[in-house]
Amino acid sequence: MLELLGFPPAASAHAADIDRINVLVHWLMLVLFVGWGAFFIYTLVRFRRSAHPVADHAGIKGTVSKWIEGGVLVAEVVLLVFFSIPAWYARVDAFPAESEAVTLRVVGEQFAWNMHYPGPDRKFGKTDAKLVSADNPLGLDRRDPDAKDDITTINQMHLPVNRPVIVHLSSKDVIHSFKVFPMRVNQDAIPGMSIPVHFKPTRIGTYPINCAQLCR
Helix, strand or coil: CHHHHCCCCCCECCHHHHHHHHHHHHHHHHHHHHHHHHHHHHHHHHCCCCCCCCCCCCCCCCCHHHHHHHHHHHHHHHHHHHHHHHHHHHHHCCCCCHHHCEEEEEEEECCEEEEEECCCCCCCCCECHHHCCCCCCCCECCCCHHHCCCEEEECCCCCCCCCCEEEEEEECCCCEEEEEHHHCEEEEECECCCEEEEECECCCCCCCCEECCCCC
C-alpha cells in the first residue's frame, strides 16, 4: 500500500512497525482534516451574519464538541501507548548484543559518509585527527595493531541480510542526518558524540544513504 504512495520497499525487520504507525497517524490526520474542515464550513453557514446580525455571547452549550475532543484524545493515547512507545523502546533500548551483530562506525562530513569496519578481529583501530587527509578521511592509524585489518569506504555500506547491524554515528564537522529510507532508519550524527542505531536488513538490494536535512 505504502509503495503505491511513493514509499520505497521495506527492507528491514522493524520497517513494518514503523510503517504501521505512519499509516495510523495519517489516517487520524485525514479524519481530523475532513472533520474539522466540515465543521468550519458548517460554522460559516450556520453563523453567517445574515442569519445572526447580533453576536451571541453565550456561545455553544452542547456537549458534542467535548465528546469529539475526548475521542481524539483517546485515539492519540492509543497510538502513543500501544504503538509508538513499544516501537521507540525496540529502537532505542532493546539493542542486540554486539557479539551477534555487524558493527561499524559511520562518520559524516560535508559531503560524504565515511564507513569504518573493524575487520575480522572485530576491534576498531585507533584514529587521530592529525592523520586526517584526503586519502585517510577518518585519520586511521595503521600502525595500531587493531587497525591493520580495518576497512574504510566512502558512501558505501555493505551489510549482510538477516543479521543485526549496529551503526555508531558521529560527525567531523556539523550535524548531519543519516537516513536509509528502505531500512526505515533515520538518526542525527552530532559532532563530539557517538550515537548508536540498530536495524536488521532483510532484503538484498542497493539503497541510497541520504542526509535527510540541511547540514547545520
